[in-house]
Amino acid sequence: MKKDLSLIRKDFPILASGEVIYFDNAATCQRPRQVLDAIEDFYTTHNANPLRGLYAWSVQATDAYENARHRVARWLNAREDAEIIFVRNTTEAINLVAYSYALSTLKEGDEIVLSVSEHHSNLLPWQMAAQAKGAKLRFLEPDDDGRITEEMLKEAIGERTRIVALAQVSNVLGTALPIREAAGLAHEAGAVLLVDGAQGLPHMHTDVQEINCDFYAFSGHKLPGPMGIGVLYAKRELLEKMPPFLRGGEMIEYVKRDSATYAELPHRFEAGTVNAADAVGLAAALDYVEALGYEAIEEQEAKVVRIILEGLRAIPEVQVYGAPEAEDHHGIVTFNIAGCHPHDVASVLDEEGIAIRAGHHCAQPLMEYLQERYGMEFRATARASVAFYNTEEEARRFVEAVGKVRGWLGFGA
């Protein structure tokens, strides 16, 4: 890290007491003072409804919002700012593509290829589109290392494929999916690729032109950014052909009683008052990540994950899923403790001041699959997910606590 880890932690007011070990970063990350200040500054110095008013505050609010868009466009290496649509979160971004692109292009018998490990947010919108248009969903199943391979993609993507929708990184297994290969195969088949970047962008540099994806979705709150702001990147040629998703204020060119024409990109896809303050907060989060550097972020997270893994693997009753020691793994360790429901595991760890996620992780088809494959007792797992501000000491305390869980729950007593 360019900055000392203890100094980094000082940036996060919620971590100040040191009382909580926060290992639920895949659900949402904590925000540094710099992001909170940027949001406060927006509301205290130039709050007005952007894109409408002709007075100074509104113009300043518009500039702040559009500068944030420019920051995101540069971050993802989009060709132009108009390819960046601000939405609430990854879920809304994928729904936008499903309602607008999929419903207007899919035909009966077409196929949508996705993996069984997708978050529900990258599944339910495709179920909706497939049902509406008579299309079919085809699922890829991860191997024992939690991986989707290029061979699997080659097998599944064919002439009927119209959409390939994959996570950049699985929110349960932590493994990266072969999205560059998926882009090539999808385009060969005349299909488009949507990448769900919710668990990717917080950990790795992402260049949408280099990946050559057609759509890329992410949420600000999984970076150290605000909740309520997310992004859909889409290639201009696709956006040009897509009908609006939501209709109303500020996305129009001219409205008559019975019809309307729509604004230019990107505003055509941003109906209603926009979330300018959180867009500004997101830009501040990107500044923060840039100052740290992805290399340093990955290095710190890998150190913490290594300690967690070595510790968990040494506990005979613990089973870890996927291959978290692999290089293409990012910050997530999913496990079970024999005989213990993951909810009980999370509850007793909470009493020790350790926050982890337990349950189905919004990936119920994956839970079913893991249960069949590994005979899991419950259709649920416990998940520790780390961020760059987590320390090796926290990892050691976590492992020690996991080692005591069965005792606390009355096993072997």
Ligand SMILES: Cc1ncc(COP(=O)(O)O)c(C=O)c1O
């Ligand atoms: C891989 C993945 N996709 C999509 C989402 C949904 O994100 P959001 O709730 O911010 O829309 C999540 C959230 O955990 C996720 O992990």
